[in-house]
Amino acid sequence: MSGQSVRFDDGAAYEDMMGNWSRRAGETFIDWLAPRAGMEWIDVGCGNGAFSHLLFDRCPPARLVGVDPSEGQLAYARSRLGGKPASFVAGDAMALPCPDRSFDAATMALVIFFVPDPPKGVAEMVRVVRPGGEVASYAWDMPGGGFPMEPINRELRALGVPPPGPPRPEASAMGALNSLWSNAGVEAIETKAITVERVFAGFDDFWDTNIKGPGLKQTAERMSPPMLDELRARLRASLPRDAAGRVACQARANAIKGRVAA
Numbered sequence: 001m002s003g004q005s006v007r008f009d010d011g012a013a014y015e016d017m018m019g020n021w022s023r024r025a026g027e028t029f030i031d032w033l034a035p036r037a038g039m040e041w042i043d044v045g046c047g048n049g050a051f052s053h054l055l056f057d058r059c060p061p062a063r064l065v066g067v068d069p070s071e072g073q074l075a076y077a078r079s080r081l082g083g084k085p086a087s088f089v090a091g092d093a094m095a096l097p098c099p100d101r102s103f104d105a106a107t108m109a110l111v112i113f114f115v116p117d118p119p120k121g122v123a124e125m126v127r128v129v130r131p132g133g134e135v136a137s138y139a140w141d142m143p144g145g146g147f148p149m150e151p152i153n154r155e156l157r158a159l160g161v162p163p164p165g166p167p168r169p170e171a172s173a174m175g176a177l178n179s180l181w182s183n184a185g186v187e188a189i190e191t192k193a194i195t196v197e198r199v200f201a202g203f204d205d206f207w208d209t210n211i212k213g214p215g216l217k218q219t220a221e222r223m224s225p226p227m228l229d230e231l232r233a234r235l236r237a238s239l240p241r242d243a244a245g246r247v248a249c250q251a252r253a254n255a256i257k258g259r260v261a262a
């Protein structure tokens with residue numbers, strides 16, 4: 001099962017919509033990983049550097065390499081982390097442009113369901129991490145309804161419009177992550193469900209933020225103006241609001257971590 005493809009070509013638009021969500025889940029993920037400062041990291045599918053930035057805030061790496069195929073995202077990552085011991089390079093999770101055993105930790109933050117071959121993606125992270133190092137990931141629980149855009153996708157489906165989403169949503173189920181990590185020979189595997197909430201100032205804030213983000217922007221471009229108006233009206237009617245008109249949305253990610261065998 002896969003939705004309309006999502007294009008990541010604008011780091012700033014990503015930041016307002018998905019970068020904000022990424023940071024909320026990423027904070028809990030880093031607390032759970034509890035890494036020491038001074039490690040060497042590879043951030044696979046680093047995008048606009050949302051997760052790399054959190055690492056420098058929380059447990060500054062001695063060196064970080066971010067890899068992503070999108071130049072628009074990489075440019076934003078380079079500008080936000082200029083001056084740090086970080087480099088952001090164009091590349092693919094399927095063939096990381098790095099030697100074997102060259103990092104202490106590898107992570108995929110909201111990426112495992114975008115790569116064409118998730119087992120190969122995990123194998124590549126294991127290849128570039130030193131024995132005893134960490135391989136970790138978190139991803140929205142797509143099959144379990146944890147995607148932050150699920151309220152929008154529900155209304156799109158009701159209108160007969162294929163919703164945007166990653167090409168391999170099934171890879172984010174907890175059971176699938178467990179199989180991916182254990183089949184790659186990773187040891188001491190642990191998992192965690194991460195629930196986060198984001199409160200929008202009102203319906204317009206919710207709509208304006210989402211309509212600019214990766215996914216809905218491209219879906220909206222393919223919809224007729226009346227259809228888009230209908231989507232907006234349905235969401236305005238269905239999203240619960242508090243007395244002040246604020247819209248609270250929840251999302252849930254599945255996280256996994258483990259050690260590369262010595």
Ligand SMILES: C[S@@+](CC[C@H](N)C(=O)[O-])C[C@H]1O[C@@H](n2cnc3c(N)ncnc32)[C@H](O)[C@@H]1O
Pocket residue numbers: 008018019022044045046047048049050051067068069070073091092093094108109110111114115116
């Ligand atoms: C949802 S974004 C996550 C970005 C960032 N890690 C974060 O936490 O905000 C998914 C990223 O995966 C990247 N991506 C898609 N296919 C990829 C591949 N084959 N290899 C590496 N990255 C990929 C996209 O360009 C995009 O930046």
